[in-house]
Amino acid sequence: MNPIIVFLLEEPSAKEMLNGLLPRLIPSHIATQCIAFQGKQDLERNIVRKMRGWKAPNTLFVVMRDQDSGDCQVIKKNLQGLCFQGNRPDALVRIACKELESWYLADLQAVEKGLGIDGLARNQNKAKFRNPDHLGSPSKELSALTNGEYQKIGGSRRIGPHLNPENQRSNSFTVFVSGLKALVDRFDQ
Template sequence: MADHLEILVEEPSMEAFLRKLLPRMSPPQKTFEIHPFQGKSDLLTKLCDRLRGYKSWLPDNWRIVVLVDRDADDCAILKAELERICATSGLVSRTVARPTFMAWHVVNRIAIEELEAWYFGEWSSVCLAYPRMTPNIQNKAGFRNSDSVAGGTWEAFERVAKRAGYFPTGLAKIQAAREVGQVYDHDNSSSASFNAFRDALLTAWADGQ
């Protein structure tokens, strides 16, 4: 059972989103800290050394969550790279441990395609944050599957927001992350990648398996 999560994310907007979301999602007496990097390449370059550092002192009741955007990468290849880095560091990932029920230290998760896809996956929360947004966006062609919005999800979110009169000079990603994260309904998302991330956290907090 994990009492504390160390969450590594690739950029500040994901940190901003999670700092608003996780206090509403975490069980009582559970804690977390979020560590942003300067993009995916920065996180991947530094990840092995960071995990090796954790290995030297990580308490038994702590877990590490690594979260990166898929962007245009092949999801299976990216996940395999995260798993390889974890193994090289000497820590055990949840993927490796799960079949044998052994203890694990790290869970790797991928946001598909990026944070803004999670917004499309729970559009009622977006409309709560931004009431002028088109309420039925998930019924429109191209938006029904939030994890496969074509042409870049942050760009798509920016276009929809501008049409509603928000962010006229361009999407303020950190501001949007805070405002959506504050109201995001984590139990009602249709984004498979968000749900996989959420379930990994809840499982770690509940029983560590």
């Protein structure tokens, strides 16, 4: 059976973004499945059950959620504990600091292309967009920058295919991409 990577996600917007990004990160011989939940509490309530119930062999899991206002290390430790309870201690846990939208703000060229708004990329050198993981509310910043054009699900669907996996302005995005590459390498050994 072909290997599979299952993504357990906080929200549908993450699934939409990954649908556009993953084909450029994961070789075609590795299947992917994205399961979106309705918020972080729903995700956390269901991790153990989903992992224990997953019977397909040759499967690795990725759990991804936003940091929001929480402590990143506490959130990650809690999620790793849930993965351990789900008999998947090898699951990759990644946190988007502060929100998924910080990944988009780190790649304004992708936002410009995806949303069809000329001139956004020229804002990339402004201080707040050089390291958007530190912004208090990246989703509000993105909405303001795009004059309300960005909407979570539709915007993620449109931006995801244009995100540059090599972009390093968001450390949490860089860590996500490198972790995913390491998972792929585990299948290819």
